[in-house]
Amino acid sequence: MSEPSQPDERPKAQDVPVRTGLGGADIVTDDAGLHRADDSGEAPEYHDGTQIVARSQWQLFRRRFFRHKLAMGSMLFLLIITLAAFNAERVAPYGFNEIDVVMRSTPPTFEGWHLFGTDQLGRDYFSRVIYGTRVSLQVAVVVAIISTLIGTTLGAVAGYYRGWVDAILMRFADLIIIVPLLAVLLIFAAFFGQGQPMRIGVIIALLSWPSLARIVRGVFLSLREKEYVQAARAAGAGDLRIMFRHMLPNTMGPILVNMTLVLAAAILLEATLAFLGLGVNPPTPALGLLINAGRSSMLTSWWLIIMPGLTIVAIALAINFVGDGLRDALDPTQQEK
Amino acid sequence: MGAEPQFVDAPTGVADAEPLLSIRDLVTEFKTPDGIVHAVDGVSYEVFPGETLGVVGESGSGKSVTVMSVLRLIPQPPGRIANGQILLDGTDLLQLSDADMRKVRGKDVAMIFQDPMTSLNPVLSVGDQLAEAILVHNDIGEDAARKRVVELLELVGVPNADQRFDQYPHEYSGGMRQRAMIAMAMANQPKILIADEPTTALDVTIQAQVLEVLQRAKQETNAGVILITHDLGVIAEMADRVVVMYGGRVVETGTVDEIFHSPKHPYTLGLLSSLPRPDVDMERLVPIPGQPPSLINLPSGCSFHPRCHLGEGRQTCRTEIPPLFELGPMRASACHFHEEMEDEIHRVESTTGTAIEGDEA
C-alpha cells in the first residue's frame, strides 16, 4: 500500500548513515538509475520528477515487516501461545498431573476437552503440552536474552578495538562454535544435576553466543571506518558513547534476526535434552519429556508423540517465519512480494 | 542555423557509409516495487565502422542500460526490452533466438566493463577465462587457444604473458586486469567494441595507459567503438562523435567539436560548464542545479526543464516532449529553444569567464 507523500516526513539530519543493514536510503541509485521515488497513487498533472519521499529506516522497516503476512501471522500465533503458556493454570483444562480415571489412553476428543488425548494414566495431554510449552519458552527466552547480551558485547568489543582483543575473542568463538553443544550440555546436566529452566537457559546461552558475536563484529569493523564515527571520535566522544550511541543502533537488524535463530535453536535443544531425560527437573512436563514418555506406546497411542512434537514444530516454525520476515524487511534489495 | 526544425524519427544523417550498428527507438524498463523505471525511453543512435562514439550523461541517464540492451544482458525480470530494434549489419538482435544471440556476444559485439576488480571470476585463472572466450566461438584446441591468449596479453601490454596466463585475478593489479578485459574483448575481432566506463574505477595514472590500450585494440580489430563515460576528458581524447543522454533519452548528438564548442542543448552546456575541462581553463565551474530526474516519474514535457535556465517559466517546456530536431548531418538536439543556445552560451561564458564557443563552431 502506498502512503501519501508528506514533506514533513523527511528525517532530520541524523547521525545514522544512509546505507546500513537497515536499508531504506531515501534515494537509492544504482547504475541503471532506479530512483526510489514518490509512489503516491495519484499522478499529478505537473511534476518535475524531483519529489522524493524520504522515509526513515525504521519507518521503511516497519512498513515492510507489517506487510509480511506470514511473519505477522506467526507473530500473532506466538503471542497467543505465549499468553496461554504463561497463564497455564488458568488456560489448561486440567492440572499437569491430574488424572481422569474414566478416560485413559483416549485419542484427541472434545469430550472432556482432551484435545490432545490422554495417556495410560488418564493425564490430559493438552494441559501437559501447555505446561511443557511454558518450560520451552522460558528456556528459549533466557537463552535469547543472555546470548544476545554476551554476543553483542563481545562482538562489539572485538570489532571496535580490533588487534589482540579481537584475535583472542574470535578464536574463542571459533572454538565454541564447533563444539558439539549437546555433549557439553549433557555433561553439565550429569554432573551438576538437572535444573530449573533458568539454569538450563544460562548454560545454553553460554555456548550459543559466538555466531552473533561474529555478526556484530563484522558490522562494527565496517562501521568504525564510516565518516560519522570518525567525526564523533574527532569530536571527542568516548569509546562507550561511540559504541552504544552511534554504532549499536545500526546493528539492531542483524541482532534481531539472530535472536530469532537462537530462540528456535534453543527450543529444539531444550526438547532434545528433555527427550534424553536430562532437561528440567521432573515432574514438570517438558515437551521433549512428553514425547519420550509417549515412545513406548507410540504405535497405539500415536497422539502422545504427535501432539507435543507438532507443538514444538509449530513454535519453532513460527519463530523462523518471524525471522524471515525481519530479514526481508531489513534487506533493501529484496523483492517485495 | 536558421533552418526550420523538422521532426525526424531518428537522427540519420547523410552518411557515406552504412551504419554498423543502429539502435532504433529502444525502450527498456525495469519493474520495481515503486513503479516502472523507464531506464531507456526511445533511444536511437548509430555506430559507423571504425569510429569511436562517445556516450555521455549522468549516472541514471540510461547510457549503460542502452548498451546492455544491445547485448541483451538486461536481467529479466525485472528488466524488459519493451520496444525498438537493434540492427547489427541489418539483423535485428532483438529478434534472434537465445542460441543465436550467444553467437553474437563476445564475437560480433564484445564488451569491456567498468570495474575490472569484480568483472573477472576470482576462482579461475585469468588465462583460462580469456581462453574460454576464444574456445566458445572458435573450433580450436586448448593449446592453440592458450597461444592466442598469450599473444593477446602481450598485445595489451601484460608483461610475462606466458607466466601470467596461469595467475588468478587477485594477483593482477587493477590496470592489468582491465588490460586483460580488453584483451578478452578483442579476442574474436569483434565488429563492435563496447567500453562501459572503462577507466572510472582506475587510478588516474593508469587511466591514460588503459585508454591507449583501448585505442590499440580498436586499430587492431577495426571495430566500431561505443565508449560510455561521464568523463569529458576521455571523450575529448577518444571520441569522434558524441551522443548526450539525459533521463533515458538522447538529448544531443554531434561531432566532438560541435558538442564541445557549440552545444545545442542546455544540458550539454550544463555538463560542459560544471566539469573541469582539459582543453579550456575555466575560472569558475557552474553546477547544474537540482537532481537527476526520477525515472519512475519523469518530469512532464522536457525532462530537463526543472533544472533548465533556458526553459524557466516556459509553458512549452513543461508540457511538450521535445522531438530530436535535426540540425545537420548527424547533428541533432532535443531542445525546443535550441536556436537560443548562442545567447545562453554567452551568458554562461560571462559567468565562468571562459570562452566555450571555439573557432571550429
Added chain:
Amino acid sequence: MLNYALRRLLITIPILILSTFLTFGFVSSSGDPLADLRQQPNITQEQIQRVREMRGLDDPFPVQYLRWVEQIPQGGFGEYLISPRPIWPDLQRVMGNTLQLVVAAELIAFAIAVTLGAVSAKKQYSVFDYSTTTLSFLGFSMPSFWFALLLQVGVVIIYRWTGYRIFPIANLSSPNPGTGMAFWLDRAHHLVLPIASLAIFSIASYSRYMRASMLEVMSSDYIRTARAKGLSERKITTRHMMRNALIPTVTVAALSFGTLISGAIVIETVFGLDGMGRYFINVIGRRDPYPIMAWLVIVGFFLMLANLLADLLYGYLDPRIRYE
C-alpha cells in the same frame, strides 16, 4: 597447495593439545567423580579412599592432567573408574560405527543441499523455489529425534499394511549380517533411516546457504562478463557459478560437524545403534569422568580432521586463500 595443507596441519596440533587441556579441566572440575559411589551403603570409606589413591585424585591438577595426557599416545585412555576394563577397545568399536553414520549423512546432505540450493536460486520465485524454501523451514524447525520417531512409526504402519518391512528400525546389522558385500549392504539398509533423520536438518540449513550464495554469485559482475563472452547458460552455471557459490557453503558444512555429532547422540539413542552417541549417554549416566574425557578427545580429533578437510577443500576452491 601442499604448502598450504602443511600449514593448516601444523595449526591443528596446538589446538588439539589445547582441547585436551580444556577437556580435562572441564570434566575434572565438574564435580566429584566418586559422588555416586559414596551414596552406596555397602561401600566403605576405606574402599573409596583406596580408589582415590589408586587414581591419584588427591594429586594437584597439573600432575593429574599430565598423567592423563601421557597415556593417550600409548593408545589408551586408561580404565573405567570402577571396573578395571580398558576404555579404548569400546571406543574403537563405536567410533567406526558413528563415523559411518555421520560421514554418510554429511556427504548425502551436502550433495542434496547443494543441488536443491542451486536449482532454487536459478529458478528464484518458481514453484520449486517456494517448495524447497517451505520444506527447508520445516526441516530446521523439527527436532531430529521426533522426525526419527515418525519414520519408525511410518515403517511399522507400512509393514502392517503390506507385510513388508522396507527398512529396519533398530540396530546396525541383522543378527546374521554375513560378510563382505552382503555385510555392507545389510549395514547400509540399517542406516537408511538414521541417516535420513540426521541429514534432514543439515539439508535444510545448507540448502539455504547455498541458495543465498548462489543468488549473490548470479548477480555478480563476473557472471555478466561470462554472459557477454557468449557462454552457454549451462557452462556459466557449472563453471562460473557453482564453484564460487560452494565456498561459503563448505565453510558452513565444516562448522556444522559438531552439530552432526550432537545429532548422532540423539539418533543413535532412538535407533539403538552401537555408536559413540549411545556410548556417551551410557557413560554420562554412570558419571564416569574417564570415558567422558576420552570421548571428548576423540570427538575433538574428528572435529579438527573435519576442519582440516574443509580448509583443504576451501583452499582448492578459492585460490585467494592459498596465498594468505
